[in-house]
Amino acid sequence: RLSLGVALLTLPDVLLLDEPTTGVDPKASRIIWNILSKIRESDTALVLTSHSMEECDALCTQIAIMTNGEFRCLGSTQHIKSKYGSGYSLAIRLYTTNQIESAKELITKMFPNARLMDEHILHLNYELMIEKGQKWSMLFEKVGKLAELIDAADYSISQTTLDQIFLDFSRNARTDIVKSHF
Structure with a gap:
């Protein structure tokens, strides 16, 4: 330095x-x-x-x-x-492993375009694709209701991070390289 x-x-x-x-x-x-x-x-x-x-x-x-x-x-x-973020990140922590499958089903039902990004022990991380113009308040309300229905221990929602966007660009670039070699 x-x-x-x-x-x-x-x-x-x-x-x-x-x-x-x-x-x-x-x-x-x-x-x-x-x-x-x-x-x-x-x-x-x-x-x-x-x-x-x-x-x-x-x-x-x-x-x-x-x-x-x-x-x-x-x-x-x-x-x-x-412009490049794919929506929002939803992180949910559950109390027991018995909740996992029903939580996944309910998330898919409430957010049909949700994509499970990571699952680790009692933690589920989703990428939520939402409609253009949907207000934060509506999203928070919907996620709050979801957390209540699945009895989540904890949850958070955040805008896509720069790290996630950077990784998406990197992933897509690697895919382009692989495709160009075949």
Whole structure:
């Protein structure tokens, strides 16, 4: 991180950073993020590369996602999530294994386009595809009712993350490579 310190001795107009917090512990990463945020506010343009979507979300006003050397998208975090996100993530924790099958059936019934992304012990993670224009309040109400009906121990709903979008782009790029070789 010495190179970052040297670069900051004078406030440049543009600061190019390649993976600025790779190999740094979480506490030090947050300190670096805070410093870089203050520098950005002082009219220094930051251009950074990173595999950490959390870092990009924290530091960037504009994000470009590249796979196989090609730009796949460009925009603000919210723009990318809205345009390329596939909906919302629903995480449900159950009390017993006896609830799993009935919970899956009810989720599929209430959200016909739901896709089970992960199942681990008492946790179910779904990707919810919702209709354009559906309001958050309606979605929360529906998920709350679902959680009540299946007697969920806990649940959360969140917008698709940048990590999920990045992984989707990466997965699709790998599929394209495999298809092009056959």
